[in-house]
Amino acid sequence: MSSSQTNLLQGTLDLLILKSLKTGELHGLGVSRRIEQITRGAFQVKPGSLFPALHRLEEAGWLTSFWGESENNRRARFYRLTKGGERHLGHEAEEWQKIAAAMSHALKAT
Amino acid sequence: MQFRSRLESLMRNLLRKHEVDADLEEELESYATMLADERVAGGICRPEARRSTLAELGGIEHIKQSVRDGRTGITFELLWQDVRLALRQLRKSPGFTITAVFTLTLAIGANAVVFGVLNALILRPLNVPQAESLFVVQHGSDVASHSYPDYLDLRQRNRSFDDLAVFAISQSGLDTGKDPSNVWQYETSGNYFDTLRIQPYLGRFFHDSDVHGPNSAPYVVLSYAYWHSHFQDDRTVVGRVVRLNRHPFTILGVAPPGFQGTILFFVSDIFVPVVNHEQLFGDKMILNARGIRWMFEMVGRLKPGVTPAQATADLNSVDSYLKKSYPKEESNDPYTLARPGLHGDYLNGPTRTFLTGLMLLSGLILLAACANLGSLFAARAADRSREVALRLALGSSRNRILRQLFTESVLLSLAGGVAGLVASILLLRRLSVWQPFPRFPLHVPVSPDANVYLVALVLALVSGALFGIVPVRQILRANPYEIVKAGSTGAFGRRITARDVLLVVQIAICAVLVTSSMVAVRGLMRSMHSNFGFEPRNAMLVDTDLTTAGYSGEKVPAMQRRMIDAIQAIPGVDSVGSVNYPPLEPPGTWQGLVYTDTTEDLSPSNAAGRLSCLAR
Numbered sequence: 198m199s200s201s202q203t204n205l206l207q208g209t210l211d212l213l214i215l216k217s218l219k220t221g222e223l224h225g226l227g228v229s230r231r232i233e234q235i236t237r238g239a240f241q242v243k244p245g246s247l248f249p250a251l252h253r254l255e256e257a258g259w260l261t262s263f264w265g266e267s268e269n270n271r272r273a274r275f276y277r278l279t280k281g282g283e284r285h286l287g288h289e290a291e292e293w294q295k296i297a298a299a300m301s302h303a304l305k306a307t
Numbered sequence: 308m309q310f311r312s313r314l315e316s317l318m319r320n321l322l323r324k325h326e327v328d329a330d331l332e333e334e335l336e337s338y339a340t341m342l343a344d345e346r347v348a349g350g351i352c353r354p355e356a357r358r359s360t361l362a363e364l365g366g367i368e369h370i371k372q373s374v375r376d377g378r379t380g381i382t383f384e385l386l387w388q389d390v391r392l393a394l395r396q397l398r399k400s401p402g403f404t405i406t407a408v409f410t411l412t413l414a415i416g417a418n419a420v421v422f423g424v425l426n427a428l429i430l431r432p433l434n435v436p437q438a439e440s441l442f443v444v445q446h447g448s449d450v451a452s453h454s455y456p457d458y459l460d461l462r463q464r465n466r467s468f469d470d471l472a473v474f475a476i477s478q479s480g481l482d483t484g485k486d487p488s489n490v491w492q493y494e495t496s497g498n499y500f501d502t503l504r505i506q507p508y509l510g511r512f513f514h515d516s517d518v519h520g521p522n523s524a525p526y527v528v529l530s531y532a533y534w535h536s537h538f539q540d541d542r543t544v545v546g547r548v549v550r551l552n553r554h555p556f557t558i559l560g561v562a563p564p565g566f567q568g569t570i571l572f573f574v575s576d577i578f579v580p581v582v583n584h585e586q587l588f589g590d591k592m593i594l595n596a597r598g599i600r601w602m603f604e605m606v607g608r609l610k611p612g613v614t615p616a617q618a619t620a621d622l623n624s625v626d627s628y629l630k631k632s633y634p635k636e637e638s639n640d641p642y643t644l645a646r647p648g649l650h651g652d653y654l655n656g657p658t659r660t661f662l663t664g665l666m667l668l669s670g671l672i673l674l675a676a677c678a679n680l681g682s683l684f685a686a687r688a689a690d691r692s693r694e695v696a697l698r699l700a701l702g703s704s705r706n707r708i709l710r711q712l713f714t715e716s717v718l719l720s721l722a723g724g725v726a727g728l729v730a731s732i733l734l735l736r737r738l739s740v741w742q743p744f745p746r747f748p749l750h751v752p753v754s755p756d757a758n759v760y761l762v763a764l765v766l767a768l769v770s771g772a773l774f775g776i777v778p779v780r781q782i783l784r785a786n787p788y789e790i791v792k793a794g795s796t797g798a799f800g801r802r803i804t805a806r807d808v809l810l811v812v813q814i815a816i817c818a819v820l821v822t823s824s825m826v827a828v829r830g831l832m833r834s835m836h837s838n839f840g841f842e843p844r845n846a847m848l849v850d851t852d853l854t855t856a857g858y859s860g861e862k863v864p865a866m867q868r869r870m871i872d873a874i875q876a877i878p879g880v881d882s883v884g885s886v887n888y889p890p891l892e893p894p895g896t897w898q899g900l901v902y903t904d905t906t907e908d909l910s911p912s913n914a915a916g917r918l919s920c921l922a923r
Contacts, residue, residue, distance in 0.1 A: 225334065226341045244338060244364055249373045252331075256379050258312025271341055274334040281312075 210250050212293060213240060215259065215278065215286040224265070224273035225251060251276060259285050317380040324384075331374060335367050389714040396715060403687065404719070407680055411723020411770065412730060414676035417669040419731035419755075419763040424738070425662045426762075427571075427753040429655075433648050434565050436504045437608075442615060443569075443651040444471070444605040444622065447640030451651035452600040454636070455581070455593070457629065458496070461605070464625045467618035468607040472502035474568075476603045479587060480855025481577065482550040483537075489855060490533070490576040491748045493568055494587075497524065497580055500562075502608050503569070509534075510545035510560025513580055521594065524580040527556045531564040533576040551579065552587045553857035567752070569606050571648045574748040589859055597636040606647055615644045668823060675816040677770045681777035682809040684716060688778035695782060696790035709782055716775030717768065724767025728760065735759075746850060777809070848889060849874070 217223065217231040228251070229242040254260045259282030265275040278286070320327055339360050346356035364370065375381065397404045432438035444461070445451050453461075453473065462471040474495040481490045493499070497518035500507075513526045527549065529538070538544050548555050556579065568575050581602075585591050593599055609618055622642035630637045645651035649658055688695070695708055735755045742750050851870065853863050867885055874883045 224341070225338045226345075244335070245370050245373060248331075248335065248338075248370055249377045252374050253377045256313060256316040256377075267337075267341060269341070269344055271337055271344065272333075273337045273341065274330070 208289075210242065210246060211254060212286070212289050213242075214247075214250055214254060215282060215289070218260065218276055218278045219283075219286065222265075222275045222277040224267060224275050226273075227267075228276065254282070258282070313379050316378070320378050320380045321383060328371075331371055332367075335364075335370060339364060339367070385710075386714070389711050390718065392711060393715040393718050397718070400687075403683065407683065407719045408723045408726060410676045410679060411720055411767070412726040414669075414673040415720075415724045415727030415763055415766050415770070416730040416734075417672050417727075418666075418766055419728055419759055420734050421662065421665045421669045422762050423731060423735045423755045423759045424751070424753045425666055426756070426758050428649065428658055428751075429662060430758070431756070433569065433571075434567075435569075438647070440469075440609045440611075441503070441569075441647050442607055442609060442618070442644040443647045444607055445643045445645055445651045446600070446638065447643075450600075450640065451604045451645070451653060453602045453605050454597050454600050455602055456595060456597040457600075457637075458602055458605055460629055461622060461625055462496075464628070465607075465618075465621050467610060467613045467621040469610050470498050470502040471605060471607040472496045472499040473581070473602045473605045474499060475581060475584075475601055476573070476575070477588070478852060478855070479551045479577075479579075480553075480852065482553070483547075484549075487550075487856070488537075489850075489852065491574070492577045492579055493575045494579055494581040494584055497582070499578070500528075502606060504608075505563060505566055507560040508563045509542060510558070512562075513559055518580055518582050520582065522583050522586040524582055525554065525556045525586070526559045526580060527551065528559050528578040529561045530567065530574070530576055530578070531562055532567075532574065534561045552855050554586050556583075569604065569647045570650055571752055572650075572654070572749050574750055576748070588854060597633055604650060619644055668820065671816050671820055673766065673770060675813055675820065677773040678809045678813040678816065680716075680719075680770075681774035682806045682813070684712075684774050685778045685781065685806050685809070688712065688781050692781075692785065692790050695785060696787040699785065699787040705783060709779060712778060712782065713772070713775045717771040720767045720771030720774075723770075724763050727767075728763040731755070731759070731763070746848075 213232050213236070214228055217228050217235065223231060225244070225247060229244075229247055232240050232242050251260065251262075255262055255276070259279055260276045261279055262274050262276050264272060267273045339357075342363075343353065343356040343360045346360065347353050351359075361367075375384075378384075433441065435441065443451050444453070446453055446457075455473070458471070458473045462468075465471065472495065474493045477492055477494055478489055479492055480487050497513060497515040500512035501514055507528070508531055510528075512528055513524055517526060518524045529544070534540065534544065544558050545560055547558050549558060550556070562578065567573070579587070582594070584594055593601060607618075609615065619642060626637070626642055630639075643652075646655060649655040698708060699705065732755050735753050738751050739754050740750070742748070853866055858866050871883045871885065874880055
């Protein structure tokens with residue numbers, strides 16, 4: 198896989214994680230299930246890329262994490278969007294819309 | 308916001324590493340458990356669910372490592388790992404470590420010492436404000452001495468200098484009422500301190516406005532060191548009257564610490580106005596004698612915007628006027644400018660050449676040390692070929708292995724650099740307080756400063772990189788499969804060639820170094836045992852100065868006679884005599900000209916030679 202593709206996918210993953218946390222705090226498994234759900238199963242996030250991404254986003258200050266209890270009374274690490282994270286999500290979503298619109302326009306052109 | 312969060316993460320990752328790792332471990336564990344929970348809910352038995360979950364995760368360790376690799380401060384952590392590993396490796400081979408550090412200590416220490424001297428004498432500007440506009444005025448290519456009337460004319464007629472000051476060096480007897488003692492003094496023009504733009508530490512300096520003709524300014528300014536050692540930092544000395552050669556002089560103030568005049572090698576005790584020379588030494592002539600160049604040095608501060616070349620031209624146009632007016636006394640040498648500090652080009656040239664040579668030699672020493680350590684490192688890398696091969700086979704990247712080897716070499720060179728620097732600082736301190744000739748206040752002011760530390764550090768890093776780079780090709784070309792297969796005898800190919808080249812380089816450099824040091828030592832030995840035409844052994848010198856004790860005229864020979872008789876009476880004394888300047892001792896600043904019998908025109912340019920004259 199070339200590096201440009203990795204970067205693209207990484208950016209996509211970050212955006213999806215931020216989006217999945219928009220509606221409320223989730224633990225790692227919750228994040229991956231939610232992404233599956235909102236992409237209608239198109240993206241299945243493996244833990245090998247999920248956890249590095251979560252920690253990276255937390256270190257960037259867009260997420261905070263804390264220990265809590267899961268729905269099945271398991272101790273789990275939950276993630277929540279910070280104010281900065283919300284702003285970042287808005288900004289990134291807008292960028293993505295622009296790119297997506299431009300791409301689909303470009304592909305439709307004859 | 309983002310920066311702060313990054314910084315917090317960095318601190319947490321570095322300082323609370325175990326906590327962070329334990330958290331990650333627990334998080335992944337809980338993830339696996341919850342995934343298994345889902346499967347159990349789907350109807351699979353728990354052990355089977357757990358097994359399949361873990362299989363799907365593909366190794367928790369692997370995930371942990373990817374999380375760690377993305378953490379802020381990962382570079383520090385890798386570096387720290389490399390450093391710890393390097394320290395362990397070095398501890399395993401103490402012989403190698405000690406040899407390497409010791410070699411580097413010697414090599415870097417030698418360089419730091421030589422650079423320290425070079426820095427203090429050549430590179431560092433004089434310790435006065437705006438030293439870059441200060442120049443020594445020379446008459447001839449390397450003669451900085453002038454006659455007093457010449458100085459007055461130059462000062463009055465030039466248009467390039469803000470101020471032009473002059474001084475002579477002499478000795479006086481200073482009597483505070485208790486203990487008359489010999490002091491070295493600068494006899495300066497009234498504007499000396501103002502030309503240098505320095506401020507007194509205590510009291511005030513004398514200025515041009517204090518000077519109104521011969522013997523009008525019986526003032527003395529003490530150097531900080533002399534005030535400290537002879538007046539015990541007594542702040543009430545200002546205004547006190549002391550006797551210089553039996554004449555009352557008023558102490559005006561104390562010069563700032565660290566100021567030692569405009570000649571780096573020479574430490575003066577006191578400063579007095581030169582107009583009082585007649586009072587001090589009973590010589591009515593010399594201040595008006597245009598032919599006697601006894602003023603030791605003339606320093607001038609250029610006006611802003613005037614280049615040294617313009618100033619030189621200006622001085623020479625004044626000189627052409629002087630030559631016309633006083634054809635007998637003026638020499639044909641043109642005026643030139645030189646940097647202050649080393650008595651113009653007189654010492655500047657030789658010092659520069661000598662130190663450049665030394666710097667070159669010590670650079671060669673460092674190069675030889677690097678070649679030596681380079682081949683040691685190559686041998687070490689070859690010995691460790693199996694370790695390296697194993698690490699390569701286990702998936703370690705070549706970059707990581709190279710970085711680790713570099714960490715080792717840089718650690719060694721830093722250790723050697725620090726040890727060498729400490730040694731050089733001790734040596735330079737000793738050198739700074741060293742007085743090579745007890746009779747003269749000469750010293751070598753070479754206290755190390757930040758420049759020296761920086762150079763030592765850079766040298767250490769550069770040499771670390773230099774000898775660390777030697778085994779790089781071996782590592783890059785290493786084939787782990789071949790080496791592991793070959794067993795313990797296995798080694799990297801082509802290693803002999805690289806090391807042979809290094810050995811040849813090393814031998815060549817060492818041959819140069821040994822030869823040059825032998826030549827230097829032999830030259831020194833020869834000069835110590837050369838034939839002076841007299842036998843210096845068992846001769847003792849006693850320094851006396853009757854002028855400073857107030858003797859003059861007829862009373863001098865009588866007193867000298869008495870002293871000679873008294874010394875003659877000491878048992879064991881074979882013969883006694885007195886001389887103005889003993890042989891081999893540097894002549895004073897009073898010089899005379901020697902002419903052949905046939906010379907009619909007694910101008911300096913026709914002189915057959917110079918000699919120190921018996922002026923006292």
